[in-house]
Amino acid sequence: MAGMGLSVRDLITIGIFSAVYLLAYVILSTVLFTPWLFMLLLPVGALLMAPVYLLFIARTQKPFAITILGLVAAVIAGLLVYGNVLIALVNLGIAVVADVIAYLGGYKSLALNVASYVVMSFWAIGQQGAMWVARDWYRDLTISSGYSADFADGTLDLATGPMLVAIAVATVVAALISAYGARNMLERHFRRAGVA
Amino acid sequence: MDPNRFRLDPRTKLLLLVGMNVVIYSFGGARYLYLGVALGAALMLAAGAVRAVALLVATYAVLVAGDALVTFAPDPVAEAWNALSLSFFVFLPTAVYAMLLVTTTTITEAAAALEKLRVPTLAIVPVLVLFRFVPALIQDFRAITSAMRLRGLIGRGNPFRMIEFVYVPLLLGVVRTGDQLTVAALTRGLGLHRNRTFVTEPRFRGIDVVAIAAMAALVVAARLAPVDA
Amino acid sequence: MIELAGVTFAYGVSERPVLADIDLTVGAGELVLVCGRSGCGKSTLLKLVNGIVPGAEEGRLDGRVTVAGVQPQDVRLQELSATVGSVFQHPRTQLFTLNTTDELLFGCSNHRVPAPEMLERLRTAVDDFGLEALLDRSIFELSGGEAQKIACASAAMLRPSVFVLDEPSASLDADGIDELRAVLAALKRSGATILVAEHRLHYLTELCDRVVYLDSGRLEAVLDRETFVALDEERRSAMGLRALARVEVGPRLRPAATPAPEGEASAAGSLLVERLRVERKRRLAVDIADLELPAGEVIALTGPNGAGKSSFAAGLSGVLRADASIVADGRALSRRERLRRSFVVMQDVNHQLFAESVIDEATLGHDLDDDAAMTEARAMLESLGLGAFLDDHPYCLSGGQKQRLAIASALLAGTRYLIFDEPTSGIDRDHMERFGRRVQAIKHDVDLVLVITHDTEFIDACADAVVELDQGRVVGRHRLRRVTPP
Numbered sequence: 002m003a004g005m006g007l008s009v010r011d012l013i014t015i016g017i018f019s020a021v022y023l024l025a026y027v028i029l030s031t032v033l034f035t036p037w038l039f040m041l042l043l044p045v046g047a048l049l050m051a052p053v054y055l056l057f058i059a060r061t062q063k064p065f066a067i068t069i070l071g072l073v074a075a076v077i078a079g080l081l082v083y084g085n086v087l088i089a090l091v092n093l094g095i096a097v098v099a100d101v102i103a104y105l106g107g108y109k110s111l112a113l114n115v116a117s118y119v120v121m122s123f124w125a126i127g128q129q130g131a132m133w134v135a136r137d138w139y140r141d142l143t144i145s146s147g148y149s150a151d152f153a154d155g156t157l158d159l160a161t162g163p164m165l166v167a168i169a170v171a172t173v174v175a176a177l178i179s180a181y182g183a184r185n186m187l188e189r190h191f192r193r194a195g196v197a
Numbered sequence: 198m199d200p201n202r203f204r205l206d207p208r209t210k211l212l213l214l215v216g217m218n219v220v221i222y223s224f225g226g227a228r229y230l231y232l233g234v235a236l237g238a239a240l241m242l243a244a245g246a247v248r249a250v251a252l253l254v255a256t257y258a259v260l261v262a263g264d265a266l267v268t269f270a271p272d273p274v275a276e277a278w279n280a281l282s283l284s285f286f287v288f289l290p291t292a293v294y295a296m297l298l299v300t301t302t303t304i305t306e307a308a309a310a311l312e313k314l315r316v317p318t319l320a321i322v323p324v325l326v327l328f329r330f331v332p333a334l335i336q337d338f339r340a341i342t343s344a345m346r347l348r349g350l351i352g353r354g355n356p357f358r359m360i361e362f363v364y365v366p367l368l369l370g371v372v373r374t375g376d377q378l379t380v381a382a383l384t385r386g387l388g389l390h391r392n393r394t395f396v397t398e399p400r401f402r403g404i405d406v407v408a409i410a411a412m413a414a415l416v417v418a419a420r421l422a423p424v425d426a
Numbered sequence: 427m428i429e430l431a432g433v434t435f436a437y438g439v440s441e442r443p444v445l446a447d448i449d450l451t452v453g454a455g456e457l458v459l460v461c462g463r464s465g466c467g468k469s470t471l472l473k474l475v476n477g478i479v480p481g482a483e484e485g486r487l488d489g490r491v492t493v494a495g496v497q498p499q500d501v502r503l504q505e506l507s508a509t510v511g512s513v514f515q516h517p518r519t520q521l522f523t524l525n526t527t528d529e530l531l532f533g534c535s536n537h538r539v540p541a542p543e544m545l546e547r548l549r550t551a552v553d554d555f556g557l558e559a560l561l562d563r564s565i566f567e568l569s570g571g572e573a574q575k576i577a578c579a580s581a582a583m584l585r586p587s588v589f590v591l592d593e594p595s596a597s598l599d600a601d602g603i604d605e606l607r608a609v610l611a612a613l614k615r616s617g618a619t620i621l622v623a624e625h626r627l628h629y630l631t632e633l634c635d636r637v638v639y640l641d642s643g644r645l646e647a648v649l650d651r652e653t654f655v656a657l658d659e660e661r662r663s664a665m666g667l668r669a670l671a672r673v674e675v676g677p678r679l680r681p682a683a684t685p686a687p688e689g690e691a692s693a694a695g696s697l698l699v700e701r702l703r704v705e706r707k708r709r710l711a712v713d714i715a716d717l718e719l720p721a722g723e724v725i726a727l728t729g730p731n732g733a734g735k736s737s738f739a740a741g742l743s744g745v746l747r748a749d750a751s752i753v754a755d756g757r758a759l760s761r762r763e764r765l766r767r768s769f770v771v772m773q774d775v776n777h778q779l780f781a782e783s784v785i786d787e788a789t790l791g792h793d794l795d796d797d798a799a800m801t802e803a804r805a806m807l808e809s810l811g812l813g814a815f816l817d818d819h820p821y822c823l824s825g826g827q828k829q830r831l832a833i834a835s836a837l838l839a840g841t842r843y844l845i846f847d848e849p850t851s852g853i854d855r856d857h858m859e860r861f862g863r864r865v866q867a868i869k870h871d872v873d874l875v876l877v878i879t880h881d882t883e884f885i886d887a888c889a890d891a892v893v894e895l896d897q898g899r900v901v902g903r904h905r906l907r908r909v910t911p912p
Contacts, residue, residue, distance in 0.1 A: 007319075017371050070323075077327070082292070084218075085288060186361055195821075340777040348780075349765075378519050378520075380478055383481065387504065393535040393536055
């Protein structure tokens, strides 16, 4: 895109990698589709996606590539599934932060790329993110959907309290483990095959 | 009579989606949400997306039934159910419009509508590629797991190795596909101009005016006449 | 129309030129066939004409390339697309959109051709190429031949004066090749200048005006059609070129059902398919009973697209769940046993390479401390010509080398039922014959060698028996009696 510095090849790369990303999360969401297991979406996703993400950075190494990957994923997941602009924006925001972090290392620093991955692992935070970021709005939304104030508070507390912290920690740990394995994979395979 | 007379312009559907977001964040009360859902379902039916509406109704029925029954269930189950049901109900109104968009719009229509809104072609390319390659990826995944089965690599050894066995051929294939597709696209001029031309342009019809007017009325009502719970 | 003057080219920073001192002129309206062994440089020659080099791949070019008055190296690839149309080998990665009509309009759309003109060109293309039945279809439903037809028509919609096609018939069966030939005839009628690089020559002998033969990057010969068609078998073999006429295999050419010279119809280890029914997409894709697959023979499995050949292989090997009773040595085999004993070398070998080096790939699944296994592996790889690549990553090997690696893995894993899915599509004569000799050599080391193929030259040269499938059923089986051993 003129001004964004991404070539047609980069954009096609973004398209295909976002296909891998979304396919993986869709499959995970379907498998984890029960009230409690669903919260594992973020940690389990984090455990799996590092090879895809790190290879993606190695293939693009340009500003805005991660942002657009996030934009595509956010639009598809946020807008086309939930239809909710707030969710889409939260997902996109996470991708932007991840992009900035990787950018600081010129997309070549392993440490920063891994940090970027840790942040990016929260991209599907979706409605939980909405609950956390815009708590009052979410409360009002619940009440105006027909639930009682007590009920709204109760569920919010449940979702944003220690549960959220536990999931966040699990996600970070899972992301780091995955990144460790991915780095290994990157060296032994993709670098030797000449694609990274 | 125009057989497409009940097909909405994709831009309208986008507008309706945004409109519904405004309605829910106006916190006007549940009745407006129900009205919004009804409008969305009606538009889907008019466009012929019968299965989608059936699914919607079925989901709604399950949730209502569950909410009624859950009072008899033990606490942890009730809590879990409430969390699930809450997330559905809160997002159902906007999800309905997402369904409307997804089940009644083809990729080409959507691309043409976005480009008419002056979104550059190259900005849409990643999404086009995404939809184009999901089936191919699934095929690749199946071929790879078949090969793994033949080699006796499934179920044996640690899960991390198995992940590697899937990822390596899959991602190498992704790289190769990307390169080949790029060349096929460039040799037909992709990216030559900021926007492309289309044979069928999106068009506003009567139904679009009706739908937008209905949503506008809903938005105004939700803001001006909120109903407290 | 096309002129190459003193062209020498090397990829990247490589010292070794892929093309050396090429001087070639192609006149307007000519159809020129570019042929030669694998690695002779024909693809590179085409890429210089359609601008892929240097548009998508880099290298050093000496000399000058001129196409329709323009130098492809000076122009952006997208701009060149209105002058030079390109068609590639693989239908799957060539089609950008999801719908055939969108695909046809894709090029014009990118070039901002006004809507009325696009429709007009579409109407003309439908007439010229016979596309009525293919309009507004999902690209996932198309056969290989249909997809290539769409790809060609899509490029033609831009009305380029030059067409470049790189092995367009590689993944096509007989019907697909017929459709391709018709498309090329239509292109020629429209007056376009056409360059086609190919291994499969038989479908172009009527259409080509001249033939360019490359060897190791050098222009060895430029023949006119009569001279080319008059080349005898010996000459063609020396040049590494495939047959010039379509080879037919069938009972008309060979005696049917003659017992093999070795005698025993069911040697030890032979498979008897008592019953095999495979369901695909809620249809019965394969419905076979009482089929003998004798050991010690190279059996070719043929049939039109959709006949169920791949499903048969998947059901037999246990990859797919099937209603099957498959007997070996008097005992029915379970699905798990069949899985353990089978190996399928897939059409896209890349789907089955998992390890980080050739030696690791070959010994995958074995205990790394097992010295005997390692020695055996090294010897096997050596004998397959991979001895120099033991530590290389499998991805870096050529297509033929990857195939041999898969064979090595299969044999080292103690495979008893070896199945190949289209192993010779898109490879040159020498490699095809070498592959044939190889399967002949190992046919006594395993209990089944089954080759799914529509390459009649290969069957004619190297198969011992043929099983024909159509619509999931066996419609013919015959032994091929050879006058001279393969």
